Amino acid sequence: MTQANSDMLVALGSNLPEPQGSPAANLVRALSELRAEGLNVCAVSRFFETPCFPAGAGPDYINAAVRLCSDLDACAVLEKMHRIEARMGRQRQTRWGMRTLDLDLIAIADRVLPDLDTYRHWRALHPQEQRLRAPDELVLPHPRLEERAFVLVPLADIAPDWHHPVSGVTVTDMLAALPRDIRQAVRPI
Numbered sequence: 001m002t003q004a005n006s007d008m009l010v011a012l013g014s015n016l017p018e019p020q021g022s023p024a025a026n027l028v029r030a031l032s033e034l035r036a037e038g039l040n041v042c043a044v045s046r047f048f049e050t051p052c053f054p055a056g057a058g059p060d061y062i063n064a065a066v067r068l069c070s071d072l073d074a075c076a077v078l079e080k081m082h083r084i085e086a087r088m089g090r091q092r093q094t095r096w097g098m099r100t101l102d103l104d105l106i107a108i109a110d111r112v113l114p115d116l117d118t119y120r121h122w123r124a125l126h127p128q129e130q131r132l133r134a135p136d137e138l139v140l141p142h143p144r145l146e147e148r149a150f151v152l153v154p155l156a157d158i159a160p161d162w163h164h165p166v167s168g169v170t171v172t173d174m175l176a177a178l179p180r181d182i183r184q185a186v187r188p189i
Contacts, residue, residue, distance in 0.1 A: 006109045007042070008068040008077060009159055010034075011142075011151045013102040015052060015061040018089045023062040024189065026101050030084060034066065034103075037080040043067040045157035050150040050186045062189065065106075065154035074113060074138055078105055106151060107141040110165040119143065119166060141165065146174045153186040 012030055014023035021029065024047055034041055045065040052058050070077060081103040089100040112119050114137055122135055122143040141164060145151060152175040155162070160172045175183060 006070065006111075007159070007162075008070055008074075008108050009106040009155060009162065010066045010068060010081070011102075011104040011106050011154065012064045012066065013050075013061045013104075013150070014100055015059045016100045018100040023059075023100075026088060027062055027064050029088065030101055030103065031066070033084040033087065034068070034080075037084060039072075039077065039080060040069045041066050042069040043158040045154035046188045048150070048153055048186050049189050050153075053148070053150060061150065063150045063154055063186070065151070065158055067158050074105060074108055074111075074140065078138060081105065104142060104151075105138065105140065106145060106155070107162065107165075110163070111140060112165050113138055113140040116166070123166075146177070149175070149178050149182045149186045152178070153183065 012027050014026040014030075017023060018026055027047060031041060031044060043066065047062055047064050050061045050063045052060050068077065072080075085099075085101050085103055118135075118137070119139055119141075122139045125133070125143070142151070145164070146167070146169070152171060155171045156175050160170065162171050163169065164174070169177075
């Protein structure tokens with residue numbers, strides 16, 4: 001199934017080197033891999049060093065964001081991203097664990113997937129439950145987006161005026177709502 005050409009916001013992260021490079025090199029390679037998979041990378045943020053999430057779970061991350069312009073549906077893009085992660089040594093053993101590469105589809109234009117009720121359920125889930133459970137289907141926009149400076153700071157580079165389709169708040173305003181020390185912990189490299 002295809003859809004009208006849509007902006008897709010993707011968060012990239014790495015905190016483990018793979019044999020061919022550092023976490024920053026992993027993100028550079030991931031950009032090449034996205035293009036090799038036929039995805040049109042329309043914008044790339046700066047790279048940022050960010051504290052590990054959750055705190056104490058491993059080395060700090062290198063994070064970035066990209067805007068893809070694609071007429072593929074979300075599942076097709078997600079499948080391509082999972083292939084890239086696997087090629088780069090990603091192992092899904094621990095939720096929110098360390099990784100060589102994490103590619104997260106954060107949002108597609110103003111879509112809410114699979115539906116508003118499912119989005120609200122995952123958005124309201126208690127943090128302890130979030131650590132233990134993952135949705136069995138894609139939920140967009142990412143239910144924790146508003147809480148994560150490591151996603152919002154890079155997104156502000158490439159999509160500062162994107163409006164959350166449920167809250168109506170822009171990336172710029174979501175970022176401004178976070179505590180200053182949390183925002184400042186995300187440093188450009």
